[in-house]
Amino acid sequence: MAAAVVPTTTWYLILAAALFAIGMTGVLVRRNPLIMFMCIELMLNAVNLTFVALATELTDINGQTAVFFVLVVAAAEVVVGLGIIVSIMRRRQQATADDLAALKG
């Protein structure tokens, strides 16, 4: 009986929406920049999943191409982001590891 149920595109899209919402919540609740950044990666993965699910549904290859570009962007973003995080955290360790407070706001 369960074999009759086939996951449709809608299932994939809802799963992606859930992943996106979890990532978004994570960025908002966590304060460790590394983890916030991981949550952003989760959001990008949600987008990738959406694109792939839609590409199959719409039988259009451009959705998959878009994922390819998102991957490139994610890789570049990681390089730059971790560079910034490393340079700021290395400095922090000498002082006390406190939160971002030099700029009020």
Next chain:
Amino acid sequence: MDLFVFVCAAIMVLVGALGVVLRSNPVHAALSMILTLFGVAVLFVAREANFLAAVQVIVYAGAIVVLFLFVIMLLGVDRAEDLRAEPLGNIQRPLALVLGVGMFAVLAGAIVRSRESLRFRGEGVDTATLEDADGNIRQIARSIFGDYVVAFELTSVLLIVAVVGTVVLARRRKSERTPS
């Protein structure tokens, strides 16, 4: 069978994602992220995007997460941080939760309601078959070097920015080399 794969992969994705958000130790969070990334890759295969599934595993799990782990180790922040001690206003955490749930509700509502509106159809997606094992790759290549050639060329500039950016951020200047 399809259902089984989907449910397993979905559980991987969601458990991994919740792990990233909830685990207090950055290493555990990074490992949870691998779970999510593999789940997404499985779903890619289920949707017959074989090339992207491979790229997802190689680039994300292979490169990005490893980079994350390197940074965590390099900085020595692999100890657990106390989640409750994070300086958050009392209001911010519930508010974020409400926002997250609201976001999901809006998106899911939009997706369910527009189930019927995904009505456009393209020229078809090639998938790997026994006769033509790399049809998917060829089709993506045509798309990248055809319609999206500008985007492809622009990625070269993007990567230059990444490289130059790291040089700016990581290079030690003469004045900094002297120990303080």
Next chain:
Amino acid sequence: MFAAETLTGPSIPWFTLSPLLALLIGACVLMLGGSLLPQWPRGLYGIVTALSAATSIVLCFFLWDNLSDGRPETIIGDALAFDHFAVLGTISICVAVLLASLTTSDYLVREGEDGPELFVLYLSAAIGGIVMVAAQDLIVLFLGLETLSLALYVLAASNRRREESQEAGLKYFILGGFSSAFFLYGIALIYGATKHTNLGRIMETLSSQQAFPRNDVLLLAGVGLLLVGLAFKVAAVPFQVWTPDVYQGAPTPVTSFMASAGKTAAFAALLRVSVTALESRVDDWRPVVWVLAVLSLVVGSVLAVTQTNVKRMLAYSSISHAGFILLGVEAASHTGSASAADGIASAMTYLLLYTVLVIGTFTIVGLVAGRGDSASNLTDFRGLGRRRPALALALTVFLLAQAGMPLTSGFVAKFGVIRAAVETSSYAIAIIAMLASVIGAFLYLRIMVSAWMEDAEGQDAAPPVPFLSGLAVTAAVAFTLVVGIVPGWLLDATRQVITLAGR
């Protein structure tokens, strides 16, 4: 079957791309020359950057002339648009590179550093921005946006001696990545609803009414997310939280580049997407733009007055300027009205004029703040009129222009968008804009009073004005006044930007 297949890519009109190529060549020269040759003479990196930006501007003038004869078109497989709108946006961004590279050169001397990296990042950021201005495809737009943003993150964090700079970079990076994810999800949903990422084809799909229902929620969700992403980038309230911190923390020349080129690119993209692809959905996105505009005007102007740091003040003032530009976007949404196109023209003119103004202002702030950008409080400007009359005079011109005084370019800019709003019968928002302008004037007055009327206690050192910065400030003052006194030529020229390619 396999081997015989040849791939015929789209044809590439090289001359049309020449402004981009000029910047790219400049970046390559800097990178290769900077690493292969020994240390260049001081200032040469900046001059090479400025030269390639200037070449790019000259090429843009040729393209502008060519366009005036022919029709706007889309190039390279409909991925980029070639129209007056794109060329004007390119000119704005190149002007930003030109002025910012001159002031950055002096900034590096002040900080005791040297090197081509920052200039390479300026040029790559400009390439990303120009692609955004011309992008006719959402994926191309996204890549342009990321190229620009990544370069800006690094530039903001580039001063490794100051913790504020690094924090600004981190904050900007996290929030920027966050907003990019929203933007991208919006693209995915729009793709799902229309099967296209190309703006022209999205427009065709959406305007065939019988095939496409008016209230497609997937499309609406996609448009909403796309607008959220872009609103983050243009720093419209309530997505402005990063702006004051980042503007204050980033090195001052970088702040000026961010406020000019970054805003220009994001606004041009917003205009093109909303006016081209979503033309048939103006009723859906107009209220969003309206709310963003009103909030930005009010919040930007009011909070600016409460600040004590000049860089933060100018950050809030840039938020209020974003509100004014959104006024033009709002006017452009009244497609039924004959004056809707004025909205596009006035917003683009505003961006060009604001680019020059904001770079001029921040250059002076940077000169006064001195080494390490340390002295940027309002009190540090005391007695500037006595210490450096010429600098104080230039600052006064810029501030009056930002306030929208007649006979300066700021008046031309603000008058343009308010007139466009009035002509499209958006009276409420026009009145709010005028009120915000009055509140904002108080802020600029505070800085001027500090510079001219108050006396410095124990601050007798006049900030040095290096040659290149002086040149940039002089050029910016001249432009501000010339456009303010004889605006006709510029307005005649920018009236042509209203014909977008593929529309």
